[in-house]
Amino acid sequence: MIVFTLNGIGQRLDVDPTLRALDVLREHCGLTGPKEGCGTGECGACAIWMDGVTRLSCLTLAGQLHGRAVTTIEGLADSWDENEATDTTDQPPLHPVQTALAERGGVQCGYCTPGMTMVAAELLRREPNPDRAAIREAVSGNLCRCTGYHKIVDSIEDAAETMRKKR
């Protein structure tokens, strides 16, 4: 039995602990936000947080989730304490990185977006004031084939500013 919290909710899963965490999240927990782009740790699309730290879920076994607090893209907005109703009417709240990626054109096909968002949000928690080079460094393990990264970096800069203002 694997016991952990997932996006703030307790989970008890009776699954083979040698399955990949990525598959368990996607197939057993129904959270398809984390994506698979390679399965071998090269693309970052599967990034999640374990106890607030970025992990590649394709390289994590289900058993390793035991006892941990797991956050996926689906739970990211709630993990941000400062969150308040955003301007997106009846829609659920967003983390500033999500808002910024959407507003500033950091999203194209969107397949790298969840992993990119998790990594960027962790960066901004650690380092509220990163410059473009630091942002590029932080997301360098997240491959994006669509954007050329420029607008992703713009978006993360924007999100940093939003978060600084709200602090």
Place this chain on the structure above:
Amino acid sequence: MQDIGRRSRRFDALDKARGTEQFATDIYPPDMLWAGALRAGVPHGIIRRIETARAEKVEGVVAVLTRKDVPGTNRQGFVYWDMPVLCGTRVRHAGDAVALVLAESRRALAEALRAIEMEIEPLPVVDTLDAALADDAPNIHGLDTGNVLKAATIAKGDAEAGLAECDVVVEETFYTPAQEHAFIETENGVARIDDDGTLHMTVSTQAPFRDRFEIGRALGLDPSRIHVTGPYLGGGFGGKDGATVQCLLALAAMHAKGRPVKMWWNREESMLAGYKRHAARMRFTAGAKRDGTLHAVRCELDYDTGAYAHLGVEIMALGMEHSGGPYRLPHLEAKGRCVYTNNPVAGAFRGFGVAQVSFAFEGMMDRLAHALGMDPLKFRLRNAITRGERNCAGVTMTTSTGMEECLLRLRDHPHWKSREAWRADAPPFTRRAVGVAAVFNGMGYGRGLADYAVAKVRLTGSGRIRVYNGVSDMGQGNASTFVQMAGEILCQPESVMELVQPDTDRTHPSGSAAAGRTTYTYGKALIKACETLRDKLFNRAALMLFVDDGSGFAMIPGGVRHLPTGRDLPLAALAAMMHPDDRISMAEHLMPVTPEPVRGGEAFTLGFPHLLFPYAAHLARIEVDELTGRVAVLDYVAFTDGGRVLNPQNFEQQVHGSVAQGLGYALTEDVLTEAGVLRSTDLCTYVIPTSLDLPDIESHAVETIEHTGPFGMKGIGEVGLNGPLPAVASALYSAGLPMTRAPFTFGRVLAALEDDQPGTGSEAAS
């Protein structure tokens, strides 16, 4: 309101940022099976034995299928039908599928695939163009023409005589590698056959409507009983245009007894079996007059299409059509050959045959400018094509032609003006240089294949506007632009808009997401459909308000207004009064083609030539590390003529993305094979740019108006990819490092540095 021309958030962006957008990969139907293919692993050979008994006994295995289980023609393809779904006897590349397994779990699937015994008697491997063209080459498809799938020659003027008239003539042979699409979402889909025998498939595809015919022909199914749904793709770039998983998945569904089946290629399988950009060899001779007039080009282009044709001939045709560059060129002779080998299958890729020749024709421009002692930008400007002239293939440019303006704008850019000072300021052991490139890319299918779309828009019962998109959105944002267009004409905010993504039951055939046509063709149809709906709403409103006719009405957010009386009617009230069928409006559009013949062009029955072209002028500032051979692109600037810009954010996205892929093509990306066997099997050995490898990319729109296009736009999805390779090469050339083989790896650049004798090239751009 997301008005046309306004920088606005994409319609799809929020759901994607939330992680809630459902891609094909995200569908796990209850009670589903996994399907997977066994790949040959041998690039060329005869299958002597396939033994499936052990695999069938693996627990959780539902079926193990081989060639004998395939009904129909077993042939995939959509111009040439040459690619087996499952190979029976002959294997033509290492990624060929030889067996298909259905299993209850991924683990059972993997175990069963390992348990299939297979003996393939190897045949000599044809792994290069020369090997394929040799007199005694093994004949891969048994064609009378050997391994040449198609050879053709197009001509304008008289290249031979033209070259004789030139004051300077240069010759060079250029090579470009196969390129991997490397979309982050690999090829995948789910399928099920329902009780009536209808096949339902949700698949990551650029051509949901055509897929039905490809599946139907390959497997002997009735296309009208195939229902394909095409959700947003996690990237496509051409690599999901034509069957990937489709036929295998359909075959699996036929043996799944009504259960849903999922197939999802992992990265290695995607690299092994997925399509690539054609590797090419391009022999060029080009000449100019002393006054700086480009006068004649003669070239021979060889495209390695790998084991199967896919769109190889059409890709070669585009290469030939563009081989003289975006210039007024009186004399051109372009010979093309599309050649089978045992290499991975090449197919469509953004820049479709043009990315290759852009390297070559722009390389010739640098060499000619150098030979003439002319500034390379001035030389390009002097010859840039303008409206009303015939392009290099002989087609009169009756449509928007912004090439010259792009170059003029680039000439005024500070990076160009300051190039000498910047170059002189290079740190020790470093060479600095600034390169330029002028590129273009034919838009639309071209002649012979109707570039057609059918748009549908509906006022829903609750007074919302629903757009039925018929062309896949692989990430380029056409779906969002369709919402924007409908919103513009009907004056409705995003909150009133709904979008249905391609679905062969609900939306209408509108062609593939390809050829820079997606927004253009469907957009034109959609504008008409929206205008019809608007007029219909006005007429119904007139009935409701007891006024004589629909004139005097205007659309307002959420409703219509009768201007003379100031009375408003909400859309929901109008909807309530209308029959559901009356709330639908449909329209179609057919892209114009040129009636002008190109000499030799009759060799191509479809896809040649083109009438519409976006243009771009690119600039790259690079540093070359003389110790390691590393080329770093520090600054990149793109000026793009895509007609009117409908959403600057989306426009920049397309430019950034295509430039990024082009820089990967220039610097690191190379599909490595050894005797036909793939060596770059993952994203460590096939290196695409990371955030640290790319500079910020400056994008400027050079707005022309394309009168045939929706709101004056033309498609720019592809043209941006063609610039980076020649722009970086141009910079290297001006740094004394003439490169003829891409990508510009450390080793190749080091070799060029060693070859560089002082005084041979470094003053080329000065």
